[in-house]
Amino acid sequence: MKFEKNLKDIEHKINELKEFSKEKEIDLSGEIEKLVIEKETILGETYKNLSPWDRVAVARNPKRPYTLDYIEHIVEDFEELHGDRLFKDDSAIVGGLGKIDGKRFVIIGHQKGRDMDSNIYRNFGMANPEGYRKALRLMKLAERFKLPILTLIDTAGAYPGIDAEKHGQGEAVARNLMEMAGLETQIIAVVIGEGGSGGALALGVADKVFMLENSIYSIISPEGCAAILYKDASRASEAANDLKISADQIKKLGVIDDVILEPLGGAHRDHKVMAENLKAKVMEAYEEIKTLPISELKDLRYEKFRKMGEVNQGV
Amino acid sequence: MGIFSINKKKYATLKIEKKKKEKKVGTKKVEPNITGSGLWVKCPGCNEIIYKKDIRNNEMICPNCDNYFKMSGQQRIDLLIDKDTFEEFDADLSTKNPLKFPGYAEKIEEIKIKTNLNEGAISGVGKIYGMEVSITAMDFSFLAASMGTVVGEKLTRAIERGIERKIPVIIVATSGGARMHEGILSLMQMAKTSVALERLREKGIPFISIPVDPTFGGVTASFAMLGDVIISEPKAFIGFAGPRVIEQTIKQKLPEGFQLSEFVQECGMVDIIAKREDMKKTVHRVLDNLFGL
Numbered sequence: 001m002k003f004e005k006n007l008k009d010i011e012h013k014i015n016e017l018k019e020f021s022k023e024k025e026i027d028l029s030g031e032i033e034k035l036v037i038e039k040e041t042i043l044g045e046t047y048k049n050l051s052p053w054d055r056v057a058v059a060r061n062p063k064r065p066y067t068l069d070y071i072e073h074i075v076e077d078f079e080e081l082h083g084d085r086l087f088k089d090d091s092a093i094v095g096g097l098g099k100i101d102g103k104r105f106v107i108i109g110h111q112k113g114r115d116m117d118s119n120i121y122r123n124f125g126m127a128n129p130e131g132y133r134k135a136l137r138l139m140k141l142a143e144r145f146k147l148p149i150l151t152l153i154d155t156a157g158a159y160p161g162i163d164a165e166k167h168g169q170g171e172a173v174a175r176n177l178m179e180m181a182g183l184e185t186q187i188i189a190v191v192i193g194e195g196g197s198g199g200a201l202a203l204g205v206a207d208k209v210f211m212l213e214n215s216i217y218s219i220i221s222p223e224g225c226a227a228i229l230y231k232d233a234s235r236a237s238e239a240a241n242d243l244k245i246s247a248d249q250i251k252k253l254g255v256i257d258d259v260i261l262e263p264l265g266g267a268h269r270d271h272k273v274m275a276e277n278l279k280a281k282v283m284e285a286y287e288e289i290k291t292l293p294i295s296e297l298k299d300l301r302y303e304k305f306r307k308m309g310e311v312n313q314g315v
Numbered sequence: 316m317g318i319f320s321i322n323k324k325k326y327a328t329l330k331i332e333k334k335k336k337e338k339k340v341g342t343k344k345v346e347p348n349i350t351g352s353g354l355w356v357k358c359p360g361c362n363e364i365i366y367k368k369d370i371r372n373n374e375m376i377c378p379n380c381d382n383y384f385k386m387s388g389q390q391r392i393d394l395l396i397d398k399d400t401f402e403e404f405d406a407d408l409s410t411k412n413p414l415k416f417p418g419y420a421e422k423i424e425e426i427k428i429k430t431n432l433n434e435g436a437i438s439g440v441g442k443i444y445g446m447e448v449s450i451t452a453m454d455f456s457f458l459a460a461s462m463g464t465v466v467g468e469k470l471t472r473a474i475e476r477g478i479e480r481k482i483p484v485i486i487v488a489t490s491g492g493a494r495m496h497e498g499i500l501s502l503m504q505m506a507k508t509s510v511a512l513e514r515l516r517e518k519g520i521p522f523i524s525i526p527v528d529p530t531f532g533g534v535t536a537s538f539a540m541l542g543d544v545i546i547s548e549p550k551a552f553i554g555f556a557g558p559r560v561i562e563q564t565i566k567q568k569l570p571e572g573f574q575l576s577e578f579v580q581e582c583g584m585v586d587i588i589a590k591r592e593d594m595k596k597t598v599h600r601v602l603d604n605l606f607g608l
Contacts, residue, residue, distance in 0.1 A: 158536070160556030160564050165574060166582045170535030170555035177509035178541055182517065197493075197502060198536040198555075205506050219493050219502045219533070229495055243498045244414050253413060255499050305510045306471065308503040309464030312409045 001057045003046055010039045043265040050214070053237035055246045056222060058214040059193050063268035065275065066125075067094055067109030067152045070192070073275030074100055075107060081141075083134060087167065090131030092123045092159070093203075095138040100150070101283050106142035108135050108203060109152030109192070125194075126159035129172035132202050136176050139183055148186040148286055151203040156221065158199030173202040180205035181301060184294045188285050190260065190278060191215045191247075192267075207301050208285040209255070211247035212278070213262040217255070218245040255308060257285070349375065349384050350456075358382055374591045383528065383548060383591065388437035388454035391487045391527075395595050396441035396450065403439040405472055408465045410434075410497065419496040426457055435460040435490070438473040440482070444599045446607075449477040452487040455529075459491030462534055466494075467504025470538060474511040477520055483602050484515060487525045488539040492532020505537035512541050521605045523598055526585075528552050528576075544601050546587045547576040548594070553585070 014035045021028040050058065058064075071078050071094075078098035083089040095108035112125035135151075142149045158169050180187060189206035195217030211217060220228075222240035227233040244250070247259045260281045267274040289297060347356045349367055358365050360382025370377060374394060375384040386394065392401055412420050427433065435458060438451035451473045453460040460466070470486065477484035493501040515522055524542025526535070528551035535555050539545075547553060554574040562569060572578050579585050589597040 158555065160560045162561065162565065162567075162569065162573070165554050165556065165561070168540070168582065168584050171540040171584055173536040173555070174505075174509060174538070174540040177506055177537055178513045178516070181506075181510035181513035198505060198533055201502055201505060202536075205510065217499055217502075219498050220495055225495050242414065242416055243495070245499070250499055253499060255503055302510050302514065305503065305506045308507055309413070309467055309497070309500040310411060311464050311468045312411055313405075314407050 001054070001061065003050065003054050003057075007039065007042060007046070010035060010042065014039065040264060047214075047265055051237065052216075052240040052244075052246050052249075053222065055214050056216055056236075056240050058266050058268075059216045061266070061268050062112070062114050064193055065267055065271040066114075066154060067107075067111045067192070069271050070109070070152060070275050070278060071096075071098065071107060073272055074279040075105070076100075076102075078107070081138060084130045084137055086133055087130050090123075090128050090134055091121055092125050092127040092155070093131035093135055095135060097147075100279060103283075103286070104147050105150050106138055106147050107150045107152070108138055110155040110200075110203070112154060112193075123159060125155045126157060127155065127199060127202075128159050128161070128164045129167040129169050132158070132172040132176050135203060136179055139180065139187075143183050143185045146185060148188065148290070149183070149206075150282055151187070151189045151206065153189060153191045153195050153200045153203050153217075154193035154215075155196050155199045156194055157196035158202065173198045176202040177205050181305070182298065184298070186286060186289050186297065187301075188282055190282065191217050191256075192278075196221065205301070205305065207289050207297060207304070208257050210258050210260050210281055210285070211250060211256050212260050212267060212274075213247055214266055215247055216240075216245040217247075217250050218243055346385060350387070376591060383550065385455050385489070385528065387456060388432070388452040388487075391452035392437060392439075392441065392450065394591070395443060395452075395485070395487070395598060396448075397443065397445065401439055401441035401450075403437065404476070405438060405469050406433055408434065408468055410463055410465050412497075413464065413500050414496065414498045416496040416498070422458070422496075430454075430456045432457045434465045434469070435462070436466045436469045438469045440476065440480070443485075443595060443602065446599065446602060447480070447482045448485050448602070449473045449480065449482055450485040450487070453489045453534075455489045455491075458494065460489050460534075461491050461494035461501075462504050463494035463497040463501050464504060467501070467507050470504075470508045471511045474508065474515050474522075477522075478515055478518055481518070481520060483520060483606055484522045485525065485598065486522070486538060486542075487527060488530050488534055489527045490530055490532070490534035490539075492534060502533065505533045508538040509541065512538055516543075521602060523601060525594075525598070526551065526553050531555070531557055540584065542586075543605070544587070545585045546589055546594070546597060546601070547579070547585050548591060549576065549588055551576040553579045 017028050017032050075098035080096035094111045110125045111122050113119035113122040187206035188208045189204045191211040222236040225239040226235040263270040263273040355364050356367050358377045361380035363379050375386045436453045521543045524545045526539045527548050530553045
């Protein structure tokens with residue numbers, strides 16, 4: 001990523017010193033430590049001052065932990081479940097059963113790939129209607145067995161394709177929004193990377209909604225907004241700024257409950273620490289809502305979304 | 316002839332084909348302005364020059380070829396609701412411009428003056444052949460009836476009015492999708508309207524969705540596809556992603572008629588396609604059978 005340029009040199013120096021000390025068997029740990037501290041300072045400064053457009057790059061970084069990475073780190077006894085029971089299994093969304101901190105959950109999330117092959121298999125994390133219908137099937141399963149639901153959101157958007165349209169992409173997303181409102185179990189949603197429009201929201205009608213520090217949540221991609229409103233796709237960084245898509249801005253707008261901190265220099269630098277941070281927040285939220293009677297939980301969920309987007313009344 | 320043909324110099328020839336204008340399949344021609352100045356208009360359906368007043372007096376249908384022109388929100392209300400029974404609500408809502416999006420406030424003011432509308436939807440309570448309903452009609456002329464906080468709030472209040480008064484809810488949807496200028500809060504209007512519809516459903520009150528030409532994006536992906544019964548019009552353009560976005564993504568031409576209501580019905584997403592002149596009768600018949608006393 002462009003803004004990490006000044007880190008390259010110092011990382012290079014550290015590696016050189018390490019190799020040199022190993023080769024010559026000289027103790028350089030003092031010097032190395034100094035450089036490491038310096039590097040962390042630069043890293044901290046860089047990430048503190050990220051522009052919204054920089055954050056888009058971080059949120060889309062293919063080294064970031066994806067749903068299956070979180071599952072690997074924080075879910076015990078995970079068993080993936082497949083298919084929408086209507087048409088097919090969409091690998092752009094994964095879901096299944098497992099335990100977090102010993103507590104049973106149904107976990108559902110978008111899944112991107114890291115290279116061309118896995119991205120083709122995962123359709124770049126852009127789900128078709130069958131993906132959303134699989135997600136809904138698993139949520140209904142959770143409801144039946146009184147299991148809380150954790151959704152992890154990370155998609156550029158619902159897939160715009162011929163078959164997607166034929167099979168009712170709009171209907172599939174819409175259905176999830178409505179059904180999630182009525183689900184009689186706890187739902188916690190976390191935007192872990194890209195929260196791309198309706199395709200993201202289709203897993204996002206929850207009792208508690210969080211965003212990772214460097215994730216984004218948006219009605220349209222900055223590139224799309226720039227192309228349509230500014231008639232110039234190259235003005236995407238400006239659009240990223242105007243659209244207010246970063247976690248802190250979205251929190252200010254009252255759309256999410258809280259921001260989950262990432263390890264120094266972004267989630268991609270330490271999957272384990274990131275997963276632990278996420279787990280801590282999810283379990284804290286779960287403890288908060290688990291004892292609420294279901295009817296109250298649903299009322300609160302209704303109120304939460306009902307009040308979004310205040311308007312002026314009277315001229 | 317032989318001599319000439321032997322001596323004939325051979326030239327390299329270039330086949331010059333006239334570049335055919337790419338015909339956009341699935342997309343419709345730009346619709347001319349019926350309400351604006353000028354007495355006559357060229358109908359994109361039959362290419363005939365038609366007297367505008369004849370279109371307006373004919374439920375916005377070309378008298379020559381039955382091409383459907385867009386109706387305003389008010390025209391939709393007039394089409395469906397018994398005369399003198401409509402009471403408008405929430406006409407005085409306006410956006411707080413939550414993102415302070417550059418140029419947005421000015422744009423809204425400009426469109427308000429140009430269209431003489433307050434926002435992209437008109438809603439209220441009225442009667443269909445004596446049956447009271449809560450109705451909202453979107454108006455495409457206001458920023459493509461895009462859904463921002465005001466449209467979302469109006470729709471949600473209309474749904475809640477249905478719950479309070481135990482009367483059916485009708486939404487005539489037409490929209491380019493969510494309103495970009497209000498960012499994430501526009502996205503949340505999809506959730507807001509959908510959670511309200513869940514409550515309506517829980518109370519056993521019907522919701523008739525009438526997506527008309529064109530209905531796209533976040534509106535298709537929320538309330539418009541959640542009708543207990545979904546009724547559209549002939550050749551209405553309905554979809555989630557726009558045809559250009561799909562073509563750019565898959566690098567293929569779209570099939571003929573793609574995303575037109577007849578196609579959408581064939582795919583199982585629409586219950587009924589009703590002609591404009593039959594729309595009121597159709598809506599009433601469905602409501603009477605579902606919910607009549």
